[in-house]
Amino acid sequence: MVKVIIIGSGNVSQHLIAALHKTQNIGNEIELVQVFSRKKEAIMSLFDSDKIVNDFDDLLEADLYIIAVSDDAIASVSDQLPFKNRLVVHTSGSVSLDSLNNNNRKGVFYPLQTFTKNKEVDFKNIPICLESENSTDFQLLEKVAKSISEKVFAINSEQRKALHVAAVFVNNFTNHLYHLGNEICKEHQVPFDILKPLILETAQKIITLSPEEAQTGPAVRQDGKTIETHQAFLSNKNQSNIYKTLTQSIQDNGKKL
């Protein structure tokens, strides 16, 4: 039996608690023995409240401590752990392994997904990126990760940094393009809902096609006339600037191919 303790009660923590609790219920060899949380009420519906502690000295012995707190708090939480030489990991895409305190064995358990409060996600399909200092620890992390996800990867700190930046492009920036699309619709009294099937299909295409194969539109087909019409149409300076920048990038990329 692998004993796991989660530290934190935010978004990632809550989804992890739910997923580990589920795997435990179906008879796996993982046991979530405790959760550390300063806000007991945030997770009381997810986990046995007797096993929620808010004092580091009350932490039990476990095989794995998962620190699922905000990036800024990871180092300080790991500094406060009152034990040595146990396996302690964080769940962040952008914090290096070295941010964890040297008192314990370090690792990373990074589920690469965008988590929304109260929106259930199917952990089975969430890639979990693992890093550790030695292979025994890696095997343990792998066992825990595979109990909740079918997509487990060994990713070192440098690769994880790249992944995190790439995730900003395909998630944060993409969502901002949805915002700009919505803004343009609003300005011209068109329901944004009309664009939703297109948004879904654009994402679904990428599952089977490379982004280069899937690229369509005036920029890639060098349709200068349409581009000019669009530029003239966009009176909003910010929209126009982004249109220009991304059109140029698509065209430059086309020349490289």
Place this chain on the structure above:
Amino acid sequence: MVKVIIIGSGNVSQHLIAALHKTQNIGNEIELVQVFSRKKEAIMSLFDSDKIVNDFDDLLEADLYIIAVSDDAIASVSDQLPFKNRLVVHTSGSVSLDSLNNNNRKGVFYPLQTFTKNKEVDFKNIPICLESENSTDFQLLEKVAKSISEKVFAINSEQRKALHVAAVFVNNFTNHLYHLGNEICKEHQVPFDILKPLILETAQKIITLSPEEAQTGPAVRQDGKTIETHQAFLSNKNQSNIYKTLTQSIQDNGKKL
């Protein structure tokens, strides 16, 4: 019985032929009587080859002629039609109604989706944007559109222009962000597949949340430290420029809220 003729054999045309053929088979009151195509072989698997013509003089009388050709060819095709006062529409998001020849009654039948060759789409979920010069013609367009889609909208030329620009943002530009994410992954030996569940979830979120509610990441939470780390990480000038532009736009937008 509404008699329809499609002119053209490209991507949109092929998907329309398949959808109209299907609706006809299930006993609807729409009949696809002919397809005009210079490349018979492109659509022979979709439609009775006896009813494919390649001479405008062979076109039969019909209630609706749908010109589904490239934007540049729409005006010239409509000029060549050897009849008058019939209903002729095009399927383009970016061409105005007025581009059609005055000999016939004009309209637009614009399915807003990204069509990929050999990838079936479910037309039921594709929004069709309609425009016409009078209400009788609109009713006919509506009847045809509703026979293949559950999402039919009255959209005038100005609104359609806005939709088309917005579609460039949420489709073409979004796909380019996927490309940049892929590029970053490749540069650091990380499989792009790890990002695919995130890409799907980002799109699916927008079905229930507004883009403003769904926005996450370092830019919106004003996390200057992470932004700096990312900027330092991006040695590619184009990636760095786009990172900066979109981060700034997210932050400016945050200030407006």
